[in-house]
Amino acid sequence: MTAAVKIASDVLQVSDLRVELAGQVDVLADVSFSLAAGEIVGLVGESGSGKTTLATALLRHARQGARITGGHIAVAGQAVLELEGEALRLARGGLVGYVAQDPATALNPALRIGALLRETVLAHLPKLPGDAVQQRIQETLVDVGLPDDAAFLRRFPHQLSGGQQQRVMLALAFVLRPRLIVLDEPTTALDVSTQAHVLDTLKRLCRGHGVAALYVTHDLAVVRDLVDRVMVMYAGRLVEVTGRERLFSAPAHPYTRALLAAIPDIARRQPLQAIAGHAPAPGQRPAGCAFAPRCARRRAECAVIEPSLSALDAGHQVACLVPHREVLPRGDVAVESVTAPGEGVLLEVQGLDVAYDRQVLFDVSLQVAPGECLALVGESGSGKTSLARAIAGLGENVQGQLRYGGEPLAFSARQRDARLRHQIQYVFQNPYRALNPCQTIAQTLSAPLAHFFGVRGDEAHRRVEAVLARVSLPARVAGLYPQSLSGGERQRVAIARALICEPRLLVCDEITSALDVSVQASILALLRGLQGEGLAVLFVTHDLGVVRAIADRVLVLRRGRVVEEGSVEQVLGWPVDDYTRTLVAHSPRLHLGG
Amino acid sequence: MTDARWLADPQVRRGAVITSWVVLVAVLGPWLAPHAPTAMVGPVYGPPTAGAPLGHDFLGHDLLSRLLSGGVSVLWMSVAAATLALLVGGSLGLLAGFSRRRLDQAISWAADVSLAFPDLILVLLIVSMLGRAPWLIVLTVAIAFTPGVIRLARGSAVAVAGQEFVEAAQMMGYSRWRILFNEILPNILTPLLVHFGNMLTWAVGMLSGLSFLGYGVAPPAADWGLMINENQAGLLVQPLAVLAPALLIAVFAYGTNILAEGIGRVSARIGEKQP
Numbered sequence: 131m132t133a134a135v136k137i138a139s140d141v142l143q144v145s146d147l148r149v150e151l152a153g154q155v156d157v158l159a160d161v162s163f164s165l166a167a168g169e170i171v172g173l174v175g176e177s178g179s180g181k182t183t184l185a186t187a188l189l190r191h192a193r194q195g196a197r198i199t200g201g202h203i204a205v206a207g208q209a210v211l212e213l214e215g216e217a218l219r220l221a222r223g224g225l226v227g228y229v230a231q232d233p234a235t236a237l238n239p240a241l242r243i244g245a246l247l248r249e250t251v252l253a254h255l256p257k258l259p260g261d262a263v264q265q266r267i268q269e270t271l272v273d274v275g276l277p278d279d280a281a282f283l284r285r286f287p288h289q290l291s292g293g294q295q296q297r298v299m300l301a302l303a304f305v306l307r308p309r310l311i312v313l314d315e316p317t318t319a320l321d322v323s324t325q326a327h328v329l330d331t332l333k334r335l336c337r338g339h340g341v342a343a344l345y346v347t348h349d350l351a352v353v354r355d356l357v358d359r360v361m362v363m364y365a366g367r368l369v370e371v372t373g374r375e376r377l378f379s380a381p382a383h384p385y386t387r388a389l390l391a392a393i394p395d396i397a398r399r400q401p402l403q404a405i406a407g408h409a410p411a412p413g414q415r416p417a418g419c420a421f422a423p424r425c426a427r428r429r430a431e432c433a434v435i436e437p438s439l440s441a442l443d444a445g446h447q448v449a450c451l452v453p454h455r456e457v458l459p460r461g462d463v464a465v466e467s468v469t470a471p472g473e474g475v476l477l478e479v480q481g482l483d484v485a486y487d488r489q490v491l492f493d494v495s496l497q498v499a500p501g502e503c504l505a506l507v508g509e510s511g512s513g514k515t516s517l518a519r520a521i522a523g524l525g526e527n528v529q530g531q532l533r534y535g536g537e538p539l540a541f542s543a544r545q546r547d548a549r550l551r552h553q554i555q556y557v558f559q560n561p562y563r564a565l566n567p568c569q570t571i572a573q574t575l576s577a578p579l580a581h582f583f584g585v586r587g588d589e590a591h592r593r594v595e596a597v598l599a600r601v602s603l604p605a606r607v608a609g610l611y612p613q614s615l616s617g618g619e620r621q622r623v624a625i626a627r628a629l630i631c632e633p634r635l636l637v638c639d640e641i642t643s644a645l646d647v648s649v650q651a652s653i654l655a656l657l658r659g660l661q662g663e664g665l666a667v668l669f670v671t672h673d674l675g676v677v678r679a680i681a682d683r684v685l686v687l688r689r690g691r692v693v694e695e696g697s698v699e700q701v702l703g704w705p706v707d708d709y710t711r712t713l714v715a716h717s718p719r720l721h722l723g724g
Numbered sequence: 725m726t727d728a729r730w731l732a733d734p735q736v737r738r739g740a741v742i743t744s745w746v747v748l749v750a751v752l753g754p755w756l757a758p759h760a761p762t763a764m765v766g767p768v769y770g771p772p773t774a775g776a777p778l779g780h781d782f783l784g785h786d787l788l789s790r791l792l793s794g795g796v797s798v799l800w801m802s803v804a805a806a807t808l809a810l811l812v813g814g815s816l817g818l819l820a821g822f823s824r825r826r827l828d829q830a831i832s833w834a835a836d837v838s839l840a841f842p843d844l845i846l847v848l849l850i851v852s853m854l855g856r857a858p859w860l861i862v863l864t865v866a867i868a869f870t871p872g873v874i875r876l877a878r879g880s881a882v883a884v885a886g887q888e889f890v891e892a893a894q895m896m897g898y899s900r901w902r903i904l905f906n907e908i909l910p911n912i913l914t915p916l917l918v919h920f921g922n923m924l925t926w927a928v929g930m931l932s933g934l935s936f937l938g939y940g941v942a943p944p945a946a947d948w949g950l951m952i953n954e955n956q957a958g959l960l961v962q963p964l965a966v967l968a969p970a971l972l973i974a975v976f977a978y979g980t981n982i983l984a985e986g987i988g989r990v991s992a993r994i995g996e997k998q999p
Contacts, residue, residue: 524891543895551897558888566889568910574889577906578896627892 140164141309141342142188147201149183149192155413157196158183158366160438165310165342170333172353172374173346174389175363176646177617178409184363185312185346189222206309224254227303227311227341232319233295237287243298244283247271250302270305273338274298275331292510293324297331304335311336314346321509321672326716329356348646351393351675351718354378359445362386365410365420368439372446378720382442382453384425390458392651394675395720396702402679404652408616419451427452475536476500476666477521477635482530484516484690491516491690494530498635503657503667505681505698507674507713513690515559515639518670522556522637534635552582555628559640561620565612571598571623572608578631597630601656618649625656636660639670654680674717678702686710733990739983746976750795757789761946769962781955781965785946791968794946797858798973802927804862809869810920816870817877818904818912822885832878835871843868844930851939861940865930869923876919880912914988921984925977932973948973 142165149158158180165171175181183196190210192198203210205225213221222228230236238246247267251258258266268278274297276282287295296316303311313332317325333356336343347353353360353374360377362370362385370383381387391403407424410416416423422432432451439449477498484491490513498504508514519525521532523543532539534554540546546554558564565574575594579585585593595605601622612620621641628636638657642650658680661667669681677684677698684701686694686709694707705711730736759765763785766773770780778787820831838846850864884890885908893903934940935949943950948969955965 523895543897546897548897551895556892556895558892560888564888564892566907566911569906577898581896581898624892631896 139166141167141169141206142344143202143204144188145202147184147187147203148199149180149187149196150199151196151412153413156366157412158187161201161368162439163361163368163371165344167309167340167342168337169359170336170343170345170357172350172357172360173344173363174348174350174353174360176348176389176409176648178411179363180366181346181348181363182314183366185314185344186228188310188312188344189226189228190218191222220254223250223303223308224306225308225310227306227308229296229299229303229311229313229316231315233292233299233316234287234319236299237295239287241286242283243285243287243290244280246287246298246302247283247305251305254306266305267301270301273304273335274301275327276301291324292320293328296320296324296328300328300332300335304339304341307339308341311341311343312346313343315348316345317352318347318349322674322718323509323712323716325352325718332356349393349718350377350389350647351395351720354718354720362389365415366412367420367449368447369421369449370447371439372448376446378458380454380457382446382448382455383421383450384427384454385421387454387458388424389647390720392648393720394651394654394673394679396674396678396714396717397719399678399698402651402654404655405648419449427454474499476502476534477539477668478531478533479517479521480531480533482517482520482528482532484513484520484525484529485527489690491520494687494690494692496685496692496695498666498668500634500666501661501664502683503661503669503681505677505684506668506670506687507672507677507684508687509672509713511689512687514670514672514687517687518556518637518639518668521668522554523551524556548582552578552631553634554637555631555633555635556637557621557624557628557639557641560644561617561624561641562644564624565620565627567612569611570608571610571612571615574612574623575608575627575630578627582631593630597626600629601626602652616649618645618653621645621649621653622656625653629660633665635666635668637668637670640672642676643671643673650676674702674714675719686713730987730990733986735982735986736990739979739981739986742975742979743983746795746972746979747799749792749972750799753792753795757786757792759786759789761785761790761793762944763789769958769965771962772964778964778968779962781951781962782958787962787965787968790946790951791948791972794948794951794969795972797941797945797947798928798931798949799976801858801862801865801931802924805865805869805927805931806920806923808862808866809873809923810916812866813870813873814877814916817874817879818881818909820874821878821881822900822904822908828878831874835874835878838867839871839875841868843926844933847930847934848937848939851934856939856942858941861931861934865927868930869926873916873919873923876915877912880915881908884908884911918984918988921980921987924980925984928973928977928980 145162147158147161148156150156161184173181173184186192187198188203190213198211208221208225210221248263251263251266271278276294276297290298317328320328345353345357357374359371359373361368362383364385370381370386381390388405392405394402405424410420418433418436422428429452435451437449437451439447442448442453475497479494479496482491482494483489494517506514506517516525520528520541523541523546525541528541534550539550543551572594575597576590579590579593594608598605598607603619603622642653645653654676657667671677681698684696684698685692686701688709694701694705694710701710702714705714764783765786766776766780766784768782768784770784772779776786776788778791781787781790816831820828846868847864851861854860890903890907893907931940932949935947936953938953941947941950951969952966959966
C-alpha cells in the first residue's frame with residue numbers, strides 16, 4: 131500500500147532504463163529517477179552524453195537504430211513502455227508533452243497557429259465541442275503569454291518571432307494538460323532576453339498546473355534560476371543528482387566540478403578550464419568509471435569498479451568512489467589581461483553602413499589595437515555578423531571607411547593585396563561547413579602556404595605540423611578528412627587555417643556557439659594564448675559570459691547601431707545604456723552577486 | 725577512398741556485375757560470332773537449330789551472330805552521348821552556380837528553354853534534317869541531355885558555393901578557377917556521377933528508339949535497336965529475333981540504373997551528420 135502512495139505522489143518514475151544500439155552497445159543504462167508534480171528538473175550533459183536519448187525515451191521513442199531494451203517508466207501510474215498503438219498515441223502529448231529544440235523547424239510552416247492548436251486538441255479529444263476547444267486554446271495562449279485574438283490565430287509560424295514560436299510550442303504542449311513535459315534545449319535558438327522570458331513563463335506554467343518538467347540542456351547556467359533539482363549525465367549514466375543550490379555550491383562529482391569550471395560566467399572573470407580528453411563514444415566505455423581517464427582524482431580502483439548512483443546525503447546522489455565533500459571554493463581568481471593592448475591602432479572602422487534589401491548597419495565606428503580582443507555583442511539581427519564580414523572583405527553593399535595599419539582597406543577581399551589578405555583572417559561560426567569535406571586537413575592547411583608564401587614540400591609539411599601543435603591537435607590529424615573529426619577539432623583546424631596565414635587580426639564569428647562548454651573553454655584558452663603573442667582578435671558573440679572570459683573591450687550593437695562601447699569591466703559591471711542593462715540582467719549566471 | 729566504399733556495397737557490386745556482363749558481350753561479341761553479321765546463312769525467320777541456337781532473322785542472318793555484333797554501336801554511342809552531356813552541362817552548371825549573376829541567368833534561361841522541347845522530338849528533328857551519321861546522333865542526344873545536367877550541376881553548386889569553406893577560399897583570394905575545380909567540383913561530383921548512370925540508361929533507350937524508328941544506325945549494320953525494328957513483322961513466327969535484343973537492352977539499362985542508384989545511396993550515407 132505504501133508503494134502505491136509513493137507512486138501517486140511522483141508524476142514520473144523511471145527505474146533501470148536501458149537503451150541500446152545494435153550489438154548490445156548501450157547508449158543509456160541504469161537510469162533511475164523520479165519527478166514530483168510541479169517539479170522542474172534539469173538534465174545536463176554534453177553532446178553525446180545520452181540526454182536527448184533519455185528525454186525521448188520518456189515518450190517511448192528511440193531514434194533510428196536504437197532500442198529501449200529494459201527498465202520501467204511510469205507516468206502518473208501508467209507504464210509508458212508497455213503502451214502500444216492507440217494508447218501510445220494518446221499518451222504522447224496527452225500524458226507526456228514534448229517541446230523541441232528549434233521551434234522554426236518544429237512548427238509546420240503550412241498551418242496557421244489556430245489550426246495547429248485545434249488539430250492538436252482534436253487529435254486527443256475528438257469529442258470536445260467546438261466552443262470548449264476554442265476556450266481551451268484561448269486559455270492556453272493567455273497562459274503562455276501570447277495574444278488570443280483571431281488575428282493572431284490566423285498567422286503562420288514564419289510571421290512570429292523566435293520567442294513567440296517557442297511560446298506556441300509551449301502552448302501546443304500545455305493545451306493537452308499533460309502530467310509531464312519534456313523540453314529538449316528549448317531556448318538555445320533564442321536571444322538572452324527572450325530566453326529569460328520564456329523560462330519565466332515555463333516556470334509559472336509548471337507551478338500553476340502542477341506539471342512536472344524535465345528540462346534538457348548542455349548549459350548549467352541556463353537552468354540556474356529555473357530548476358529545483360539537477361541531474362548530470364555523462365556517457366549514458368546519471369553521475370550526480372542533487373538540489374540546485376547544492377549543485378552550484380558543493381558539487382560532489384569531479385565531472386560536475388569540471389563542467390562548472392568550464393562555463394564562462396558574466397559575473398566574474400575566471401580562468402576557464404577545459405576538460406582534457408574526450409567523452410567515450412557508446413561502445414568504447416572504459417572498464418570501471420567512464421570519467422576516470424579524464425579525472426584528476428582517479429585512484430587505482432576507479433579503473434575497475436563502476437560506481438553506481440548512491441546517496442551521499444539527503445537529496446544528493448552521486449556516482450563516484452571518491453566524491454568531493456567540501457564546498458566549492460569561491461576563488462575569485464581575477465585573470466589579468468594577458469597583455470596591455472599595444473600602442474596604436476591596427477584596424478579602424480569609420481561610418482560604416484551596410485544595406486541589403488534593408489539597411490543593417492548604421493554609421494558604425496570602431497578601433498582595434500594590436501594584441502587587443504574587442505568583443506562585438508548583440509542579439510540575432512543586430513548586424514554583428516554583417517560588420518565582421520565587411521571587415522573580412524566578404525561583405526556586399528558596404529559604404530564607409532576601413533583603415534588597416536593606417537592605410538585605406540578595400541571592401542572586397544579580391545581587391546585587397548595578398549599581404550592584407552593573409553594578415554586579416556576570419557573564422558566561421560559553423561565548424562561543420564568551414565572545411566572542404568573532400569580535402570584532407572593537410573591539403574586544407576597547406577593551400578594558403580603555397581598561395582601566400584610559395585611554401586611547398588617539406589617546409590610546408592613542417593609548418594602544418596607546427597600549426598597543428600599550436601592549436602593542440604596531434605600531427606596525425608593532417609592525414610584525416612574533416613568528417614572523422616569532432617566539432618571542436620574541426621574548429622581548431624579552422625583556427626589553424628587562419629593561423630598558418632600569419633594573421634595580425636583574427637575575426638571570430640560566434641566560433642564557439644556550436645560547441646560544448648568544455649570544448650568552448652579550450653578554444654577560448656587557445657585564443658587568449660594567441661592574443662598573448664600579439665594577435666588582435668575581433669570576437670563576435672551573443673554570450674556575455676564568453677565576453678567576460680576573453681575580451682578586453684566590448685562594443686554593443688543593437689539594430690545596426692553601436693549603443694555602448696567600453697572596457698569589459700565597465701560595460702558588464704556598470705552598463706549605461708538601457709539595452710545593455712537588460713542584456714546583462716537577462717544573461718544566465720552561475721554565481722549570484724559576484 | 726570512395727571507390728573502396730562503393731564496391732563494398734552489395735547493390736553497387738550487383739549493378740557493376742550486370743553492366744560489365746552486357747559490356748563484355750557487346751565488346752567481345754564480334755570476335756565470338758560464328759558468322760559475319762551480314763551473312764545470310766539460313767531460312768528467313770528460321771527457328772533455332774543445332775547450328776544456330778537462336779535461329780535466323782528476317783533476311784536469314786544468324787541471329788546469335790547479329791546479336792553479338794550489334795551491341796558495340798549502342799554502347800559506345802550511349803557512353804559518348806552521356807559523357808559529352810556530362811562535361812558540357814557540368815561545366816556550364818558549375819559556372820552558373822558560382823557566378824550567380826547575369827551569366828547564371830543566361831545559362832539557366834537557355835537550359836529552361838531547351839528543357840521545354842521533348843527530348844525525342846528534338847533528336848528526331850535534327851537527325852531527320854541533317855542525316856544519320858553516328859557522330860551526329862551522339863551529338864543530338866548529348867544536346868537533349870545537357871539542360872538536365874546544367875540544372876543539376878547548378879543546383880548542387882549553389883548549395884556548395886554558399887558554404888563557409890568556399891567563402892574562406894574567396895577571402896584568401898584564390899583564383900576563380902581554383903575555387904571552381906578544387907573546392908566546388910569535388911563536392912558535387914557524386915550527384916553528377918549518379919546522373920551520368922541515369923543518362924546512360926536513357927541514352928540506350930533513346931538510341932534503340934531511334935534505330936527502331938529508322939533514324940539510328942543504318943542497315944545492314946547490326947544494332948540491337950535496329951534488330952527490333954527489322955524483325956517486328958515476324959514477331960509471331962520467330963519471337964526470339966525481337967525479344968533477344970530487347971532483353972539485352974533491358975538488362976544493360978537495369979544494370980546501369982541500379983549501379984547509379986547504388987553509388988548514390990552509398991554516397992548519401994557518406995554525408996556527415998550536422999548538428
